[in-house]
Amino acid sequence: MRILGTILIILSTTLLGTYFGNIYGFRVKDLKEIRKALVILKSEIDYTQSPLHHAAFNISEKLSMPISKIFKEFSNLLKEKVFPPIALEKSFSKYASDTYLTTDDFYQLNSFGKTLGYLDKNLQISTINLTISYLDERIEEQMLIYLKNKKLYQTLGILSGLLVVVVLI
């Protein structure tokens, strides 16, 4: 019984440590997905020149879960003739809690959304490039934090589990 409890405590704290270490990794993953979405959107605007709802649907097909839902919602709202910036803002706010992005990221992405469907192709592409460079900066920054914290939290998880076990025995 005692051994079972010991194993349970160490296992749970190790898992907690791994989870907290990976939170930064999830954020990096989400940022990369958004970046991928913007790159696809850029090529859709530049080469295929497909309508925005069609482009958004294509993006949602190519991405993985939380971010793909955002673009699917965006595409659906556009089909209902919602104004693009408002549609983007609505779809971001609907699924914001599913992602690990911060309000700062959403602010930047919404300010990119304000230029969607406004003026010519060049303006769209240059704002997309601007947002991509912002995301690149964030990804690089978060990657450093992630690498630094991952090992720390894992070690902390295992060691705190051992400490609790030793104190309780």
Next chain:
Amino acid sequence: MDISSVFQIATVGILVAVLNQVLNSVGRSEQATMTTLAGVVIVLFWVIHHISDLFSTVQTLFQF
């Protein structure tokens, strides 16, 4: 006093030392200090009645 409690204290000492090293290596010296302090407090809780025993023994030694 049981020998197992000595080993227990030693294990806590080792774990706290490793935690201290890990936290210091990533530049979180504040948390490292707090961890060390927590370790000291835990061990103190274990040994406080042994210490009080020791003091009362010494006290009885000097009472004629």
